[in-house]
Amino acid sequence: MELIQYALDNLDLLTSRTIEHIALVGVAVGIATLTGVPIGIAITKNERLAKAVLYVASIIVTIPSIALFGIMIPVLSLIGQGIGYLPAVIAVLLYSQLPIIRNTYTAIHNVDPALREAARGIGMSQNQRLRMVEIPLAVPVIMAGVRTAVVLNIGVMAIAAYIGAGGLGTFISRGISQSDPRQLIVGAVAVSLLAILVDYALLAIQKRLTPKGMERAAETA
Amino acid sequence: MIRLDNLTKVFDTPKGAVTAADHISMEVPSGEICILLGPSGCGKTTTLKMVNRIIRPTSGKVFLNGEDTTDLDTQDLRRSIGYVIQQIGLFPNMTIEENITVVPRLLGWDKAKYKERARELMRMIALEPDAFLKRYPSELSGGQQQRIGVARALAADPPVMLMDEPFGAIDPINRAVIQDEFLKMQQALKKTIMFVSHDIDEAIKMGDRVAVFREGRLVQYSTPDDLLAAPKNAFVESFLGEDRALKRLNLVKVREVVSDEIGTVRPGDTLEQALARIDDFGYQNSILMVNDKRQPVGLITRALARTTKGYCRDHFQNVPATVALNDDLRKVASLMFAQDTTWLPCVDDEGRVCGQITQRAMTHHLGSRFRPTQEDDTPTPDAAIKE
Numbered sequence: 001m002e003l004i005q006y007a008l009d010n011l012d013l014l015t016s017r018t019i020e021h022i023a024l025v026g027v028a029v030g031i032a033t034l035t036g037v038p039i040g041i042a043i044t045k046n047e048r049l050a051k052a053v054l055y056v057a058s059i060i061v062t063i064p065s066i067a068l069f070g071i072m073i074p075v076l077s078l079i080g081q082g083i084g085y086l087p088a089v090i091a092v093l094l095y096s097q098l099p100i101i102r103n104t105y106t107a108i109h110n111v112d113p114a115l116r117e118a119a120r121g122i123g124m125s126q127n128q129r130l131r132m133v134e135i136p137l138a139v140p141v142i143m144a145g146v147r148t149a150v151v152l153n154i155g156v157m158a159i160a161a162y163i164g165a166g167g168l169g170t171f172i173s174r175g176i177s178q179s180d181p182r183q184l185i186v187g188a189v190a191v192s193l194l195a196i197l198v199d200y201a202l203l204a205i206q207k208r209l210t211p212k213g214m215e216r217a218a219e220t221a
Numbered sequence: 222m223i224r225l226d227n228l229t230k231v232f233d234t235p236k237g238a239v240t241a242a243d244h245i246s247m248e249v250p251s252g253e254i255c256i257l258l259g260p261s262g263c264g265k266t267t268t269l270k271m272v273n274r275i276i277r278p279t280s281g282k283v284f285l286n287g288e289d290t291t292d293l294d295t296q297d298l299r300r301s302i303g304y305v306i307q308q309i310g311l312f313p314n315m316t317i318e319e320n321i322t323v324v325p326r327l328l329g330w331d332k333a334k335y336k337e338r339a340r341e342l343m344r345m346i347a348l349e350p351d352a353f354l355k356r357y358p359s360e361l362s363g364g365q366q367q368r369i370g371v372a373r374a375l376a377a378d379p380p381v382m383l384m385d386e387p388f389g390a391i392d393p394i395n396r397a398v399i400q401d402e403f404l405k406m407q408q409a410l411k412k413t414i415m416f417v418s419h420d421i422d423e424a425i426k427m428g429d430r431v432a433v434f435r436e437g438r439l440v441q442y443s444t445p446d447d448l449l450a451a452p453k454n455a456f457v458e459s460f461l462g463e464d465r466a467l468k469r470l471n472l473v474k475v476r477e478v479v480s481d482e483i484g485t486v487r488p489g490d491t492l493e494q495a496l497a498r499i500d501d502f503g504y505q506n507s508i509l510m511v512n513d514k515r516q517p518v519g520l521i522t523r524a525l526a527r528t529t530k531g532y533c534r535d536h537f538q539n540v541p542a543t544v545a546l547n548d549d550l551r552k553v554a555s556l557m558f559a560q561d562t563t564w565l566p567c568v569d570d571e572g573r574v575c576g577q578i579t580q581r582a583m584t585h586h587l588g589s590r591f592r593p594t595q596e597d598d599t600p601t602p603d604a605a606i607k608e
Contacts, residue, residue: 118310121275121383122324122373123299132323136314211314213357 003189006182014171014186018194021167025157028089029149032096037142039097040104041130050105057098065091065156069163088157088165095156096149103145107138136211143206147199154195158187168194223249223272223381223413228281230267241267243437244281249430251286251380252411256424259434260460265417268434269383272415273302285381300324303374303382303412307389309366311358317343317369318354324377335376342372345406364395371403375410384416388423400426421461425449425468433457446472450590469587470551475544478586479567481576485511486521488534495533496526509566510537515573517543517566543568546575550583 007014043050063071072087081087111134119129161169171187174180230242242264249255257265270276272283274295283290290298311320318339325335343350346368358366367388374382388396388403404427407414418424424431425445432442441453449469452458461468484502486495488510499508499521510519510533519537529536541560544553544567556565557580564579 112308112310114306114308114310115312117275118304118306118308119312121273121299121302121304121306123296123327124323125296128327133312133314213313213315213359 003182003185007186010186014168014190017166017168017170018190021154021157021169021191021194022198024085024088024160024165024167025092025150025153028092028157029096029146029153031089032093032100032149033146035093036097036100036145037104040101040142041108041135043101043105044108050109054098054102054105057101060094061098065095065159066162068094069160073163083163084165087163088160088167091160092153092156095153099145099148099152100142101145103148104138104142107141108134111137137214140206140210140214143202143209147202147206150202151195151199154191154198158191222251222284222286223255223415224284224287225268225272226282226284228268228271228283229279230264230271230276231279240437242271245439246281247432247439247442249413249415251413253429254407254414254416254427256428256431257415257417257434258421258424258428258431258460259419259440261419262436263434264437265419265432265434266385267437269385269415269417272381272383273299273304300328300377301379301381303377303379305370305374305382305384305387307386309363309370309390311366311369311373313358316355316357317361320358320369321354321373321376323373328377338376342375345375346372347402364391364399367391367399368402375412380413382412382414384414386417386419389418389420403427422468425471433460435460446590466587467551470554470583471549473550473586474546475548475550475553475567475578476546478550478582479546479576479578480582483509483566483574483577485509485515485574486533488512488518488532488537490533492521492526492529492531492533492536495521496523499523499526505563507538509540509574509577510534511574514571517568517574540566543574544578545570550587553578553583 039053043053068091069087072090073082076082076087076090108130115133115137116129119133124132157165157167158169158172161167161173168187168190171183171190175182175184175187225245225247228242228245229240232239232241245264245268247255257269259265267276271278271281285301311317312323315323318336321339321342322330322335325338330338339354340350343353348365348368353361353365353369358369361369367390371387374384388399391399400423416427418427425448428445430442431445431448433440433448435456441448441457443451446469448457449461449465449472452461452465458465484498484504486498486508490498495508495510502508505523507520507522509517510521512518517540519533520540521533521537525536541562542556542565544556544565546567546569553565557563563581564577566574567576567578569575
């Protein structure tokens, strides 16, 4: 009861922190999608390059977020942005690359060779094949990658509160430093709920973006 | 017309160069179906796919309607050739209409024109346009999907079509139906078609000509009947199977074998007269009785005519079966076996008796053109093969 009371008392702050959190993750994953999808498509043309890119992206994900923020402080301090918004966005951007690139790569790579041959045999150029066949078919899997990135990074972004990026992590960091379990738990629950709700919202978008004729196939998958 | 001139494909593999197609030269005349036939790995598919550059030739040329395609843009070339593959390859994200109209849309047709074309094609493949155009491939059966695959290939009315085992993935009953439909369509469309198959029966049924491949080489190129009658070497002979003479039954029509000499009796004739006629014509067992319109109405058997007195109209047996001039010999043979007879009366379109077909005539017809395996150095019967 005490927790709910606390949450209600601080509803304004909770709301603004949540919006802040969503905005940070949204901008970062948005940019990550704009870079990751083209990279994922590009590397389907070269298997060795694909291996290298996916390897690097995997390594990035293994760097603990705290360490990543630590590394960025001196580097970004050179342009006066050592802490705050920019390093948080960059970290999420980097972490998002793996699920988005990997899913894009896998989805395009796994397009039925018969469809690719039919598309070629019909006389589609490479770009037409991508635009008319391969990308529409890959959309559900690409969107699944975006969802993974978003959920993963809602958690990462909570830690970015330590470098002053704001967001729901502020409740958690203050809860720890002030030994206030109310703030800590409200922050943690809010982060989890946000992750779950956003995941559902994105799933709904994914279903809308799935080409109609594939709905049945997508459901059984 | 499709002409291949020394078309060759060498694949570089870790184990060294493999020649998948070795100096293939052949010509498919306009409006004909040419079946590329052979066991897997014989080069038939490679050869087909070099025509639309799905596989790039190592050397050699492809001519379409006399024009060298070497310098044509790959996309333009492919859009001018219909392409059907075994896996069908309908785009699951597109409706049937979008699938069928994909080539016209690539070619920049205007909307009204390609929409009308889609309806026309659906009628051609006997699928109701209103019921199917807005549906998606996943909602259709395999046979329906393959019909759509053929319609998509025909959409821009290409003079030439390439078909890679197009009916291979369809169950046998539907396959026969689709084959028949396709042949009927082809009679009107007169496309020049290259068609890969590994099924000898399909090749005989569908092909105006058959090209047999082995290990990257074109071994024999001839009409189905020539192929069966005179396989060029032991490989072709074994590939065709030991029953190749029987397979020819499919290819020969009754009109090629029928003898128009047939003795008959009328209902008003006496059995004595019938017996005399049976002896005159040298028949062993029986003679056909026809009515005033020369339609077959019964049989008078020798045994009965010898022992009984009276008129034919009172003592006849039913005619077991008749055959039409356009039936193939396979049907005739089947009827003969079923009825335990060595001859059958033959009727014309109006049902009038116009002759008879005997087992002897059939075996003679097939046997007269049936030759044992030729030696490899005999000149090929078909000039299209350049050694």
